[in-house]
Amino acid sequence: xxxxxxxxxxxxxxGFWLAKGLVGVPFGEDKMLVGEYYLENVKEQTxxxxxxxxxxxxYRGFDTLGEVTVLFIASTGVGALLWRRKKERSAxxxxxxxxxxxxxxxxxxxxxxxxxxxxxxxxxxGGGFPGGATVATAFLMLYLAFKEYEIDHKVFEPxxxxxxxxxxxxxxxxxxxxxxxxxxxxxQTWQFGHENIGRLFSAGFIPIIYTLIGIKVGTELTGIVDxxxxxxxKGGGQ
Amino acid sequence: MSQYAALLIALPLMGAFLIPxxxxxxxxxxxxxxxxxxxxxxxxxxxxxxxxYTTGKPIIIMAGGFRPxxxxxxxxxxxxxxxxxxxxLVSFLMxxxxxxSIKVEPKDKYAMxxxxxxxxxxxxxxxxDIFNLFVFMEITAISAYALTAYNKSGExxxxxxxxxxxxxIGSSFFLVGIALLYGSLGTLNLAxxxxxxxxxxxxxxxxxxxLIVLGLAVEAEIFPLNAWAPDAYQAAPHPITTMFSAFxxxxxxxxMARILYLTSAVSSWGNVLNLLIILGTLTVIIGELSALRQxxxxxxxxxxxxxxxGFIAVGFALGTQAGVNASVFHMVNHAIVKALMFLAVGxxxxxxxxxxxxxxxxxxxxxxxxxxxxxxxxxxxxxxxLFNVFWSKMQLVMAALEAGKTGVIALILGAxxxxxxxxxxxxxxxxxxxxGEKIGEDTLLGTIMLLLVALVxxxxxxPDAVWQIVQKAGKDIFDVASYVxxxxxxxxxx
Numbered sequence: 001x002x003x004x005x006x007x008x009x010x011x012x013x014x015g016f017w018l019a020k021g022l023v024g025v026p027f028g029e030d031k032m033l034v035g036e037y038y039l040e041n042v043k044e045q046t047x048x049x050x051x052x053x054x055x056x057x058x059y060r061g062f063d064t065l066g067e068v069t070v071l072f073i074a075s076t077g078v079g080a081l082l083w084r085r086k087k088e089r090s091a092x093x094x095x096x097x098x099x100x101x102x103x104x105x106x107x108x109x110x111x112x113x114x115x116x117x118x119x120x121x122x123x124x125x126g127g128g129f130p131g132g133a134t135v136a137t138a139f140l141m142l143y144l145a146f147k148e149y150e151i152d153h154k155v156f157e158p159x160x161x162x163x164x165x166x167x168x169x170x171x172x173x174x175x176x177x178x179x180x181x182x183x184x185x186x187x188q189t190w191q192f193g194h195e196n197i198g199r200l201f202s203a204g205f206i207p208i209i210y211t212l213i214g215i216k217v218g219t220e221l222t223g224i225v226d227x228x229x230x231x232x233x234k235g236g237g238q
Numbered sequence: 239m240s241q242y243a244a245l246l247i248a249l250p251l252m253g254a255f256l257i258p259x260x261x262x263x264x265x266x267x268x269x270x271x272x273x274x275x276x277x278x279x280x281x282x283x284x285x286x287x288x289x290x291y292t293t294g295k296p297i298i299i300m301a302g303g304f305r306p307x308x309x310x311x312x313x314x315x316x317x318x319x320x321x322x323x324x325x326x327l328v329s330f331l332m333x334x335x336x337x338x339s340i341k342v343e344p345k346d347k348y349a350m351x352x353x354x355x356x357x358x359x360x361x362x363x364x365x366x367d368i369f370n371l372f373v374f375m376e377i378t379a380i381s382a383y384a385l386t387a388y389n390k391s392g393e394x395x396x397x398x399x400x401x402x403x404x405x406x407i408g409s410s411f412f413l414v415g416i417a418l419l420y421g422s423l424g425t426l427n428l429a430x431x432x433x434x435x436x437x438x439x440x441x442x443x444x445x446x447x448x449l450i451v452l453g454l455a456v457e458a459e460i461f462p463l464n465a466w467a468p469d470a471y472q473a474a475p476h477p478i479t480t481m482f483s484a485f486x487x488x489x490x491x492x493x494m495a496r497i498l499y500l501t502s503a504v505s506s507w508g509n510v511l512n513l514l515i516i517l518g519t520l521t522v523i524i525g526e527l528s529a530l531r532q533x534x535x536x537x538x539x540x541x542x543x544x545x546x547x548g549f550i551a552v553g554f555a556l557g558t559q560a561g562v563n564a565s566v567f568h569m570v571n572h573a574i575v576k577a578l579m580f581l582a583v584g585x586x587x588x589x590x591x592x593x594x595x596x597x598x599x600x601x602x603x604x605x606x607x608x609x610x611x612x613x614x615x616x617x618x619x620x621x622x623x624l625f626n627v628f629w630s631k632m633q634l635v636m637a638a639l640e641a642g643k644t645g646v647i648a649l650i651l652g653a654x655x656x657x658x659x660x661x662x663x664x665x666x667x668x669x670x671x672x673x674g675e676k677i678g679e680d681t682l683l684g685t686i687m688l689l690l691v692a693l694v695x696x697x698x699x700x701p702d703a704v705w706q707i708v709q710k711a712g713k714d715i716f717d718v719a720s721y722v723x724x725x726x727x728x729x730x731x732x
Contacts, residue, residue, distance in 0.1 A: 018414075021445025025421035033424035034307050045304075062301040062310040066361070066373035069251060070380055074355050077384030080347035138649035157258040164255030166250055182245035188303070 035187070047187050047203040048122040054129065059204045061182045065167060067129075068213055072164060076219040080225050087230040095145045103145035110138040118214030122203035127208040132217025141220040143229055152225055156219050163216035170205055170212075243286050243314055245384065246322060250357040254350045261346045264606045270336050271661045272349045276330040276356065281375055283319075283326040290319040296714075296724050298366075305728040306366065307427030307557070313668050313725060317566065317711040321488065324570070328484045328577050329356040331686050332477040335581060341586050342389055345709070348475075350389075355381040355481060362489040366725060368416055369426045371493055373411070378486060379457060381406045382453065385478045397469035399686070404466050412453025416444035429725035432500035432718050438656050443505040450497055451514060457490035459547050461521040473541035476584025476605035479536070483543045483576040488569050489582035491547065495554040495562065495715055501591045502557075502718060514555040519649055521548030526656040536583050537594045538660060539576070542619065546572045546651060552633050556641045563712035570708060571618075571626045571697065578690035581617040585683055587616035598664065600672025607679050609668045611687040616661035617650045618694050621654045629705070 003004040024205075038055055048054035056064050095103075118131025142149045174183030186192050187204025259682035260271055290297060295355070296315035300306065314322065329726045333352070340348055358378030365371050367650075379694070383405065387398035420426055423434050455463045471479050496508060525545030532538035553565030585608055586601065587593045602609040618625035631650060638646035697704050714721070 015443060021418055021442050024439035024442035025418055033430075034426075035424070036281070037308055058302055058594045059304050059309050060369075061239075061369055062367075063373050065251070066370070067359070069354060070256075070376050072254070073351065073377065073384065074349050076350050076354075078352065080344060080384055081387050081390065083344045083347070083483065085343075107720055146432060156261070158262055160257035161255045165252060165259070168252045168255065172248055173251075174302075175241060175244060175248075177302055180241055181248060182301050183303040 014108065031076050032210060041199055046206070047197055048125065048182065048206055049198050049203075050122050050127075052125075053121050053127055053206055053210075054203075055208050057121075058184055058204075061171075061209075064213070065182070066211075068164065068167060071217060074158070075160070075223050078224050079159055081232075082227045084232050086233055087182070088233045089150065089229065090146065090231040092146050099145050103141050106141065107138055110141070113133060114138065114214070118210045120200070120205060121210035123198070123200070123208040128213025131210070131214040133221060135214065135218035136221030137226070139218075140225050143225055151222060156223060156226075160216055160219040161222065163212045163219070166212045167209060167216070171207060174205075240289065240473065241299055243282070243289075243297045244299045244301070244312070245282050246279065246286065246314075247274065247312075249282065249388070254353040254357070257346050257350050257353075258359070259427055263632060265346070268349050269611045270344050272332045272352065273330070276326065276333050277351060280326040280330050281322040281325070285660045286314060286372065287319045288645075290314060290316060291710070298460050300363075300638055300727060303393055305425070306572045306725055307425045307430045310370050311427070311429075311725060312364045312571075313428070313721070314364050315714040315721070315724070316707075317492065319365045320707060320711050321485070321492065322360050324573050325359050325363070325485045325489075326580045328481065328573065334682060334686065335480070335584065336475075336477045338683065339584060342463070342475075346678065348385075348388060351377040351381045351385050352478075355385060355478075355486070359475075359485050359489040362493055366538050367426055368428055368497070371414060371428075372409070372412060375454075375490070375493070376409060376487065376502070377604075379409065382470075382478075382482065382486060386474045388475055388478070389473065391473065393469075394473035397461065397466065397473040401466040401470050404463055408453045408456030408514065408563070410453075415446045415453060416448030418442055418449070422446075422630050425578075427725070427727070428500055428608065429722045430727055432503075432722045433627055435501045436503040438501075438504055440504060440506040443501060443504040444509055446499060447498065447504075447507075447510045448513060451494060451517075451672065454494045456518065456611060457486065458494060458551070459487050459521070459544050460517050460551055460719050461524055461548070462517075462522065467544055468537050471543070472534065472537045476580065476587060479540075480577055480580040480650070481692055481709070482601065483580055487543070487549075488573060489545055491554070491565075491569065492650040492715075493555045494551075495565070498554070500718055500721070501564070508557075511555050511557050515552055515643075515646075518548045518551035519557055519645075521545065521551065522649055523548075524652050526653045530656055530660050532660075533595045534593055535595060535598060535664065535710075536580075536587065537580055538664070539583060541661075542657065543576055544712050545657070547620070549650065549653075552646055553637060556637055556646070558637060558641050559712065559716045560633070560637035562716045564630060564637045566712045566715070567633055567708040568627070568630035569704065570704065571630045572715070574690060575615050576626060577620050578611055578687060578694065580681070581610040582615070582687060585680070585687075590679055595664070597669055598667050600668075600674040602669035603672075604674035605679055606676070607684045607687065611691055612668065613665050614691045614694055616665055618698070619656045620661055624695070624698045626694050626701070626704075628698065629701040631719065648687060649695060667676045 004169050008108050016045040040050045042054045046054040046058045112135035117126040118128050121127035151192045171182040174185050184204040193202040288359035301310045358374050361374030383398055383402045386401055387394050422438050459467045522545050523543050529538050531542035550565045550568050555559045590597045618627045621628045635647050635650055
């Protein structure tokens with residue numbers, strides 16, 4: 001009781017302190033130093049209609065590379081901690097016919113929609129991360145609907161690595177051609193798709209990077225699910 | 239040409255992403271590949287270090303070719319080039335140690351996490367953008383969580399759990415602090431924050447900086463958010479413990495100092511410094527007193543490491559050029575000494591299977607080289623003349639004297655006394671107690687230890703060369719005006 005009361009009082013004090021700070025912040029007012037610059041120059045400098053995408057992949061692409069890495073670490077970390085020589089699915093019972101048939105029918109639609117999201121990152125809301133998560137949902141559905149289902153590890157792990165290598169390579173090509181790491185060489189040097197703004201083949205390397213991120217996020221989240229859903233076989237040991 | 243320094247970030251990333259592919263080709267090639275990548279990284283870092291110190295100009299890397307503050311820039315100045323080199327070198331030495339000490343599977347995942355821990359620390363030190371700093375801090379922290387639990391013992395999972403919860407809370411504090419800064423200034427670039435700092439509302443600045451200090455305190459092992467550290471140091475694989483102590487802590491301390499000094503124009507700045515000085519003092523006192531009671535030697539070194547972190551924080555909190563210089567010097571010295579000591583204690587654990595004080599009886603007869611390495615490290619940490627830490631403690635005392643903080647001087651001298659008690663007890667146990675057969679020691683690890691011992695003694699006898707370098711690095715943090723001037727900000731202004 002005393003403990004709870006003290007916790008509540010402390011939280012109130014912290015809340016008051018934060019509120020005092022927040023009062024002085026002019027949120028929502030016209031205080032966008034860099035924000036305005038992005039909105040004014042985004043089309044001409046990156047070719048993207050979606051300003052968020054341009055900021056995330058072009059202007060602040062370094063952060064996105066970092067975020068992709070964070071997800072990679074999460075997946076690698078889960079893999080390292082749940083590592084066992086032999087692992088099996090632990091599902092007890094088969095799903096109902098409605099579930100399995102429904103899953104089979106839904107699968108291509110979810111996959112297609114995921115791919116659509118990450119390919120159209122420069123045009124519509126979304127991008128690599130939501131698209132990849134959608135693709136991973138399709139695999140999660142397979143895992144939940146079928147007792148025996150397991151992804152092909154020979155393909156999945158190298159694919160995850162390759163997508164990451166692809167991202168860094170695109171950045172390094174930028175360093176070689178344009179002189180800067182992560183430089184958008186397709187848009188700024190080749191000027192590919194300059195008359196095409198607002199259509200699919202535009203926006204320089206954004207669709208390429210988002211496709212790579214989509215593949216990477218999709219394989220990583222699936223890998224995490226795969227690791228967490230499996231157990232050591234009973235009585236088998238190592 | 240200087241843009242190629244971006245390889246410092248690109249290379250470890252590329253290495254980590256290549257490992258899952260390499261694993262399919264040959265499992266036994268993973269550790270040599272790791273050694274190769276860290277060696278190349280050390281080479282690039284050495285080149286960058288030479289470049290920055292010969293020209294005297296920082297290398298500004300503009301990612302994507304956009305000028306800051308629109309794009310993200312890396313600022314590899316005197317400080318960053320020095321510490322990026324230390325990070326790469328310590329990582330390379332620890333890969334060699336890992337080849338002997340990591341027997342738990344899966345090694346491919348270990349190699350990936352190892353590279354990304356190195357990448358995270360490098361990025362934190364090099365970046366010039368506050369949100370990018372957060373991203374690199376997350377990379378460091380999350381790979382550290384996974385590596386802490388890597389041994390998969392109950393103890394390790396426990397330590398990692400504690401770490402992950404505290405770390406999560408710390409990062410959210412930090413993120414809220416960034417949001418407040420961005421809300422009031424409209425920019426995320428560190429140089430521009432420094433330029434506009436005096437426009438900030440003092441209350442907002444105080445809350446934001448307080449949150450940022452508390453958020454970074456988890457990674458920087460500052461009281462009261464360092465409870466995870468002794469457990470994590472004890473349970474993590476030995477090379478990883480060394481990396482935590484040698485550079486992960488330093489990266490967070492640096493980030494804290496960098497942000498604090500950039501906002502020194504804010505009128506409520508003194509309050510934040512006082513907060514840091516109080517936290518730093520408590521860190522020293524609690525670290526030293528806990529170290530005194532330990533019977534597990536690795537844990538004892540962990541508490542001692544925490545106490546040294548407290549010294550560094552107090553030095554930064556003095557708010558003077560001399561204090562910053564002394565802190566940076568102590569960071570360099572502590573990195574060398576703790577790399578040596580954790581390497582040695584890890585090697586003892588590997589050979590003898592335990593690190594309680596009992597295991598160290600007669601170590602001088604059983605593993606003379608390792609015992610010698612620990613002895614040199616211990617004597618140096620206490621702050622005995624002719625060893626490197628003496629000079630940095632001396633500089634800290636002089637800086638405190640100059641700033642008129644006599645309490646800090648008493649703290650440093652008192653803490654050194656406590657250090658002397660527990661380290662001399664350890665030295666006594668190693669050399670004057672117990673008997674034992676000689677164990678053949680590994681030549682490669684022996685060479686690394688002797689190399690680090692030589693470094694400790696050379697800096698101890700000729701501190702001037704390093705002191706020159708450190709003064710430049712300290713100026714890099716303290717001299718905000720030239721930091722802002724060096725970043726080619728484009729004309730987006732209020």
